[in-house]
Every structure is written in C-alpha cells, then in structure tokens.
Amino acid sequence: MTATAQDINLEAFFKISYGLYIVSAGNSSKKSGYISNAVFQVTAEPAQFAVCCSKNNYTASLINENRSFSISVLKRDAAQSLISTFGYKSGKDTDKFSSIKYTTGITGAPIVTEYSLAWFECRLTQTIDVGTHLLFTAEIVNTCLIEDGEPLTYSYYREERKGKAPKNAPTYIDPDKNNEQKSDSEKYKCLLCGHIYDPAEGDPEGRIAPGTDFKDLPESWQCPVCGADKGSFDRV
Amino acid sequence: MTATAQDINLEAFFKISYGLYIVSAGNSSKKSGYISNAVFQVTAEPAQFAVCCSKNNYTASLINENRSFSISVLKRDAAQSLISTFGYKSGKDTDKFSSIKYTTGITGAPIVTEYSLAWFECRLTQTIDVGTHLLFTAEIVNTCLIEDGEPLTYSYYREERKGKAPKNAPTYIDPDKNNEQKSDSEKYKCLLCGHIYDPAEGDPEGRIAPGTDFKDLPESWQCPVCGADKGSFDRV
Numbered sequence: 001m002t003a004t005a006q007d008i009n010l011e012a013f014f015k016i017s018y019g020l021y022i023v024s025a026g027n028s029s030k031k032s033g034y035i036s037n038a039v040f041q042v043t044a045e046p047a048q049f050a051v052c053c054s055k056n057n058y059t060a061s062l063i064n065e066n067r068s069f070s071i072s073v074l075k076r077d078a079a080q081s082l083i084s085t086f087g088y089k090s091g092k093d094t095d096k097f098s099s100i101k102y103t104t105g106i107t108g109a110p111i112v113t114e115y116s117l118a119w120f121e122c123r124l125t126q127t128i129d130v131g132t133h134l135l136f137t138a139e140i141v142n143t144c145l146i147e148d149g150e151p152l153t154y155s156y157y158r159e160e161r162k163g164k165a166p167k168n169a170p171t172y173i174d175p176d177k178n179n180e181q182k183s184d185s186e187k188y189k190c191l192l193c194g195h196i197y198d199p200a201e202g203d204p205e206g207r208i209a210p211g212t213d214f215k216d217l218p219e220s221w222q223c224p225v226c227g228a229d230k231g232s233f234d235r236v
Numbered sequence: 237m238t239a240t241a242q243d244i245n246l247e248a249f250f251k252i253s254y255g256l257y258i259v260s261a262g263n264s265s266k267k268s269g270y271i272s273n274a275v276f277q278v279t280a281e282p283a284q285f286a287v288c289c290s291k292n293n294y295t296a297s298l299i300n301e302n303r304s305f306s307i308s309v310l311k312r313d314a315a316q317s318l319i320s321t322f323g324y325k326s327g328k329d330t331d332k333f334s335s336i337k338y339t340t341g342i343t344g345a346p347i348v349t350e351y352s353l354a355w356f357e358c359r360l361t362q363t364i365d366v367g368t369h370l371l372f373t374a375e376i377v378n379t380c381l382i383e384d385g386e387p388l389t390y391s392y393y394r395e396e397r398k399g400k401a402p403k404n405a406p407t408y409i410d411p412d413k414n415n416e417q418k419s420d421s422e423k424y425k426c427l428l429c430g431h432i433y434d435p436a437e438g439d440p441e442g443r444i445a446p447g448t449d450f451k452d453l454p455e456s457w458q459c460p461v462c463g464a465d466k467g468s469f470d471r472v
Contacts, residue, residue, distance in 0.1 A: 007268060008283060012354035012379040015309040016275065017389045019253030024370040030464045038276040039252060041406045043367045047244060048406075050286065052278045058252075117247035129365050130373050131279045135286060137366050143248040153389075170277045198304045 009077040013171065017156035020078075022086050022112045023051050024102070025062035031110040032091025034040040035083055037154045038170050039071055050121055054131050055166035058091040059135055067124040074152040079113035080161075086112075087166040088116035088228045091138065106142055118145045133170055155233045162191055188214045188233040190223045192235040197223075197233060249407065254390035256314075258322050258339070258348045259283045260286050261298035261305040267346040268327025271368035272391045273309055274406050281438040282407040283356055284378040288369050290404035297372055301362040305374065310388040314351035314396075319450075323402040324464045339365075341419035342378055353356055354381045369406055396425055424450045424461045433469060 024033030039054035047069060053060045063069045074083075085096050092111075101114040105121035115120065122138030154171075155162040158166060165172040188197045197203065200209040203224050214233065222229055260269030274288035285307060289296045299305045300368055310319075321332050337350040341357035349355065358374030390407075393399040400409040424433045433439065433453075438446040439460055444453060450469065 008376065009354075009379045009381045011384075012356065012381040013277065013283075013311075015255075015354040015381070015387045016277065017253060017255030017387055018276065019251075038278065038295070040254065040274040040276055040288065041249065041252065042274065042371060043369050044408050045368060047249075049364060050288070050366070052276065054287070059364060073248075081383075087309060118245075118250065118251040126364065126366070128362065128371070130284060130286070133279050135364075135371070137371070140244065140436070143245045145245045145248040145251070148247075151251045151253055170279050172280050196400050208333075 016171075016231055018171075020074050020083075020152045020157055021051075021068055022072040022082075022116070023053065023059060023174050024072070024112055025059050026108045026110055026232065027066055029043070030062060031056075031095075031097055032062055033086050033096055033110065033112060034059045034091075034168070035087035035166055036071075036169070037165070042137055048125060049120060049140065050135055050136055050137045050225060051136050052130070052170050054133050054170075056132075056168050060183075062091075063124060063136055066108065068105070068109045068141075069111045069122055069124070069136065070105055070111040071120045072112040072116040073118045075115045075117050076150040076152045076156060078152055080163075081114055082112075082158075083163065086226060088232055109173050113146060116146055117141065117149050117151055162234075165231075167229055168232065172231060177184055182187065182194045183218070184215050187236045189236040191234055195223050250391070250394070250454075252407075256310045256319075256388045256390055256393055257287075258307055258308040258310065258318075258352070259289065259295060259348045260308070260348055262297050262300055262346055263302055263344045264340075264405060267333055268293075268298055269322050269348060270327075270333055270404070271294045271323035271402055272307075272405070273401070274463065276374055284361060284373055285374045285376065286371055288366070288371050290405050292368075292404050297418070298327075298358060299372055301376060304341070304345045304377075305358055305360070306341055306345045306347040307356045307358065308348040308352040310370065311351045311353050312386040312388045312392060314388055314400075318348075319399065320464060321395075324468055324469065334396075348355065349382060352382055353385050353387055354379065360417065392402050396407075401467075403465055408467060416442045418452055421449050423472045425472040426464050427468050427470055431459050 018037035122144040128135040327447035357378040363370040
C-alpha cells in the first residue's frame with residue numbers, strides 16, 4: 001500500500017530537522033560533491049555515518065568507484081555561490097573545486113573547507129539501493145573541527161535564506177505537482193540569484209519564446225543568470 | 237583502517253544537526269518506542285524515511301515483527317518525563333504507552349501524539365545491519381501535522397535543556413572513555429532529574445555502598461529518582 005496524495009501532508013515534512021552539508025568524493029583526476037541534508041551517525045563503535053545520494057548525482061558514482069567520501073558541515077553564513085555550485089550544477093560538466101578552498105584526505109577524497117565548520121572523512125562500508133537514491137554507510141577515518149560556530153540548518157536555509165531543496169535531494173518537492181490547480185502564467189523568481197522569469201519575455205538566450213509559461217519550460221532549462229534549475233524557482 | 241582516538245574530534249560531531257523523535261512500533265498487545273535523532277528522508281517518490289535503531293532496543297524487534305513503525309516529531313517544549321520514558325527505559329520492562337496520548341495507525345503501529353508536532357506512519361521496506369545498530373527504510377503510508385511550532389532539535393536539547401544522548405543512540409559518547417585521565421571520585425548529576433550521585437553516600441536503596449566511585453557503579457545501575465541509566469549522568 002502506497003500513500004496517496006491525501007495521506008501526505010507536505011507541511012509535516014518541514015518538521016524534520018536537518019543540517020546542510022557538502023558530501024564530496026573523487027581523486028586527483030576526477031572529483032565532485034553535492035549539497036546534502038541527509039546525513040546522520042549510525043553507530044558510535046566504530047563511528048559510522050550514513051548519507052543519502054541521488055543515483056543521478058555524479059558524486060554517487062565517484063563514491064562507489066573510490067570507496068570513500070567526505071562530509072563538510074556548512075557554516076550558517078555559507079556563501080550562496082558555494083551552495084549553488086554544489087547544489088544546482090552537475091560535477092559532470094563543471095569542476096566544482098576550481099575556485100574553492102579544499103584539502104585532500106588520507107583516502108584521496110576531496111574535502112571542502114570553505115565556509116565549513118567541521119569535516120569528516122569516511123571509508124565506504126555499504127551501498128544500499130533505496131530506489132531513486134543510494135544510502136551509503138561509511139566508517140569515519142578522520143575528523144576536523146575547523147572552527148566553532150553555528151551550523152547551517154535546512155530550516156534556517158529555507159526560512160531565513162529562502163532557499164529550497166535541490167532537485168536531486170530526497171526532500172525535493174515538485175512545485176508543479178503541488179500547485180496543479182493554480183494558474184501558472186505568472187512570474188517566477190530564482191531563489192539563488194533573484195532573477196525573475198517573466199512569461200511575457202521568455203528567455204531569448206535560452207531559445208524560450210515570449211509567452212511561454214514557466215511550467216512549459218523544458219526540465220533541462222536553467223536560470224540564465226546563475227544556472228540553477230527549474231526547481232530553484234518560486235512563484236512571485 | 238579504523239580511526240584512532242586522535243583522529244576523532246568529538247566536538248566535530250556536535251556540528252551535525254538532528255531533530256528528536258519518538259519512533260514507535262508494535263500492535264495491540266505489545267508496543268514500544270524510543271527516542272531517536274537519526275531520522276531522514278531518503279526518497280521523495282515514493283516518500284521513504286530511514287531511521288537508525290540500536291539492536292538492543294526492544295523497538296527494533298517490534299519493527300521487524302510488525303514491519304511498520306511511526307515517527308513522532310517532538311515539540312521543543314516536550315516534557316522531560318516523556319523523553320525520559322522513551323529514551324532511558326526499556327519497553328521490555330515498562331509499558332511506555334500507559335500514561336501518554338497516542339493513537340493507532342492503519343498499520344496497527346502506535347503513534348505518540350503527546351508533545352508532538354507531526355507524525356509519519358511507515359511501512360518497512362528494508363532492514364540493513366550496520367553493526368551495533370539497524371537501519372530501517374520505510375515507505376510513508378500516512379502523515380499528520382498536529383500543530384505548527386518549533387520542533388525539538390538535538391542541539392537545543394543538549395545546549396538549552398542540558399540533555400544528552402541515550403546510551404543506545406548512535407551518537408552516544410561514553411563519558412568514561414573520554415575522561416580516562418581524570419579522577420572519578422567526584423559527584424555526578426543526573427541530567428534528567430537533577431539528582432546528585434555522591435560517592436561518599438553511595439546509593440543505599442540500590443545496594444551501593446558509601447565510598448563507591450561513580451565509574452564503579454554497575455552498568456545496570458539507575459538513577460534512584462528517575463530511573464535514568466549511568467549514561468545520563470555528568471560530572472559536576
């Protein structure tokens with residue numbers, strides 16, 4: 001038995017507390033990372049974490065290939081540009097590490113140190129298929145507390161910084177599915193850079209004709225200013 | 237390669253953000269629940285959660301037997317007595333539901349509604365052995381938002397309410413192991429009820445002789461006032 005739409009109260013999901021992290025993997029030639037809110041400790045002896053990653057994330061394949069990854073705990077004031085790079089772009093197309101501070105761990109995994117309070121380096125113990133995503137469990141081989149301070153939480157990001165989940169996040173909510181009854185011929189704002197999509201103008205550079213509703217933009221369409229995907233826009 | 241003590245900075249672990257939940261399982265004749273901070277969503281379609289549970293928790297066997305469980309999101313001001321009952325006592329010995337508000341879900345699982353903002357009822361999809369603990373993944377079959385408000389987070393519980401992780405929590409830190417160099421002939425305070433254990437007095441009712449250091453109390457020893465276990469005490 002699967003829950004139907006009326007069984008699921010989306011507001012209830014916002015009562016789950018999460019931090020925001022960058023999970024990175026790779027080696028000297030290929031590296032990537034993604035923004036994750038799905039990180040928790042699963043055992044104390046030995047210390048192990050579990051993280052959840054979309055099968056579509058390039059980092060997922062790098063974790064399985066290299067059998068290691070790192071978790072960087074973001075500071076509350078982490079720059080939006082860092083979150084945007086790791087949360088809304090694919091590491092297949094972009095070198096996410098080209099202009100940020102990072103170090104390399106004893107496993108060879110890259111570890112983001114920019115805007116990070118602490119990090120954990122982990123060696124993969126299990127990969128579990130949970131459908132659209134993979135759960136990775138991993139033993140901690142090294143930790144670092146860079147500085148004390150407040151970690152960025154998902155509720156703070158959502159409520160104070162008006163951010164939303166990247167499309168590949170397990171907590172992503174498709175705005176089209178939850179607003180089916182509303183008219184869609186309205187302006188949408190990019191939550192990352194503030195760019196407004198106006199259907200009356202379309203997006204000439206992205207070959208989108210004037211008069212195209214936001215909901216009719218192709219799934220591959222990206223914000224012409226910052227590259228964020230459709231899921232990063234909210235109706236204004 | 238396993239991390240050695242010097243690789244592990246315990247302060248780094250406190251930068252991971254968690255909520256606090258009651259995870260419950262059972263049926264009309266047997267039910268139990270435990271306090272968990274290890275809850276996250278793993279997929280959106282279908283909506284699935286993962287929770288982590290000590291193999292020593294009675295609830296773990298009830299989840300596997302009944303193949304369902306519920307997650308109640310605790311309010312920030314949840315009564316310490318509720319946290320104490322679900323976090324520091326075993327459901328084998330106590331009917332944790334005898335004096336609290338709960339409902340029964342469509343799977344038969346008990347769902348704690350007292351001091352809860354929201355709940356999720358879940359049907360088990362996978363049980364994954366991660367060592368001392370089990371990871372359960374489960375599909376959400378029903379949700380309820382009881383009221384809006386601030387959820388209790390682990391950092392709030394630890395910093396503002398001075399609580400600590402139950403002994404079976406994945407994030408539990410053994411105070412004896414982390415203070416090996418310190419003398420132990422000192423008083424200890426129960427973080428749940430405030431009772432002071434004084435080695436000079438011992439615990440006559442618990443058959444502990446005067447002059448017994450806290451570290452020499454048996455692992456089965458409990459706070460004579462509220463029943464919390466040794467792990468719930470901190471040096472004063």
